[in-house]
Amino acid sequence: MSTDQYFITHIQSSIQDDDFIKLSLGDYKGVEPDLKNIYVKPVLIKRAFKLSFTYRYKTRDITKNFMVEEAIEQIQTLLQENGFRMATLFTTKENTICQWNKKRGWMLKSEQPTSAKLDSLSHDYQKERKIGSTSKKYLAELRLTDSDGKVFKNAQDKWRQINHYIELLSSMLKELPADKELSVVDMGAGKGYLTFALYDYLNNELNKPASVVGVEYRDDLVSLCNNIASSSSFNKLSFVQGTIEDYNPTQELNVLIALHACDTATDDAIFKGITNGADLIVVAPCCHKQVRRQLEKVKATNDLDFMTQYGIFLERHAEMLTDGIRALILEYYGYQTKVLQFIADAHTPKNVMIVGVKKAINLKKQHEILAKLLATKAYFGMEYHYLERLCGLSS
Template sequence: MSDSTSPSAQEQQFLDAVQQALETQSFERLILSQYKGEMQQLKKMTFRLIELQQQPVLNVLYRHKTQDVTKNYPISDAMQIIAEHLACCKQGNLFASTQDVQLKRNKKKDLLTITQKTTMTKTDAHATQTHDRSKHRFVEQESLFLQHLGITDAQGQIIPSMARKWKQINKFVEIFSGALTQLSTQDQNLRVVDFGSGKGYLTFALYDYLAKQQQVPFVTGVELNEKMVQFCQHVAEASGFNQLDFFQGDVRTYQPERLDVMIALHACDVATDFAIHTGIRLNAQMIMCAPCCHKELRPQLKSPEVLKPMLHFGIHAGQQAEMLTDTIRALLLKAYGYETKVFEFVALEHTSKNKMILATKRADFVAPDTVVLAQIEALKNMYGIQKHSLELLLNNQWDQQDIGSKC
């Protein structure tokens, strides 16, 4: 902190560098650390530029000892906010596309270090900034919950063994972010349920993302494992995620009254069908599934005559049963008023369970589409399929209790 009310020459030079980076669009990020002000337990602040509603804003991540808090400020207020916070910190690090600048204070004087980078044109700098925005838009690597979950270490660096999970988390939130813009609801209080939430990697990331988009989400992770539930509840409290909770149970025992977003990643076998049915029944605006363990149709599968030479091989029959199962699921979602996509979630090197079914509710839905239902019936007849759990549930014909569990 400065010894006088006015900034030192080095501090003013640092602030000038920040302002220049903002004006020339070369600003990447700013970190102010070793905070000595009045906000208790605040450790450091990270400043970035992000876009909200197609307008640039200054995003500030306040990292406290036990939680992270994110706030967004108008660009017009950026320098005033940065100057006020810098006055209470012993170190500042500016990262720009043209230079890195460090301000470090000690008892005697302020030290300023400037490291020049390869000169960029304004166009190149803007392109770099745009890339950086997209890279940091979804999950901030410095978020405290990642450390609690064992994704990052105490310095905020990705633990090597968790690199694939980190990739999966980012891809999931990226997909969710794109689908969110297609929803007809304008409600800021989204109700989200994640069936089979496990250790909560994606559940936490989703809550964190929504909170940073100025949403007020209510997110529930549903998990059978009691120890997992206790662990996740503890992490939620430690991260300051006040409207994120976890319930011990499954899709049979947890019955929400309202549901805007239904998530079921890697729910085993027909548990996926129960989860999708819950989403459709409660008129969820978004349904995200990554099915696994497609066991139901395989014993029923009868090869069409022309396909018998191909499906004679067991691996091909299994792949065909999987494709048929998920095709019927996707078509049923389409028939019941959802724009539906089936695509690769992440590359196979990151997870073998990499297929996602993503469905968003159409505003014009009135009644099930009979043309699509006829397509489903034709597929079932072709392969000799007598029952598909999601279809039975939608027709109120389900008469079994065993719905499988998360793998």
């Protein structure tokens, strides 16, 4: 990873870990007249955590607020394209300075923190976690908290991950129809941490009535989760034992979620979402074996051999190709698609989230996508993508 990319990841981790105090950008060499510095600090706007950018010009200041993902993209662009040659990240643990050097490129330096305390707003935000309180029965029964609602030390990461996940989804969930009970399916629900959190958030924090089903093939997890749902009186949350491939929703589907479902199970889930007309499809893919095996076969004869001869690059190609084509197929079916970083690299490398929001199908775009799919497969020497075949799009 390049130094500036590492710095960006560091910013993301500090936000996620509640260490972020502020960021300043300086030594501006870009083209915008009179721009001097940019200062970035956290703000709460209508209970949503945002990053506020103050653009300091010679004679005036302009302030803009961004959601975290947009803010990270902004910072990336400001450093990589817009001519800021110095950035200082202030966290409670350290100050990190990222500076451009003509001869050596981006350089990083760490110093003692200017302040080891968060300002009051960041404190508020910590309390303002999406799952309003830690004193909830399901959190204790899932062994995330003790009986007094204190998050166990070894569950801190999971707790942050759950809140971050809800944070990412919240603006999209708020857009869903409010005039009827929502139907949500979480495929490959596992121990149900995120399924419970989503149910709780929709019904109790957003006050959007929703029924949620977790699909999971491990019997023991299904029983455990059903017991916890029942003891928490989550009457519209249930877990069913079975495979994603075989599961068919019994009612209209609004939201399809599949987080870290293995390999092609993610494709099965996307397929279910598309065929059941889900308004929102959210997947965080796991491994990418189906495409990887095909790249492996052709790697010696392909023009990309200088990269794919290395296992790690082959892996990354497989990941981007698999997920890029998934996003393309969602677009084919009229989903407006975004690819986000789910959790910072420091926590797990499986950190991509694909989000599709259903819009209208566009026939011209469909033709273009089919052509792109064909050309991409030929270029990479791929025979087929599992989702493409499920959807009957392969030629």
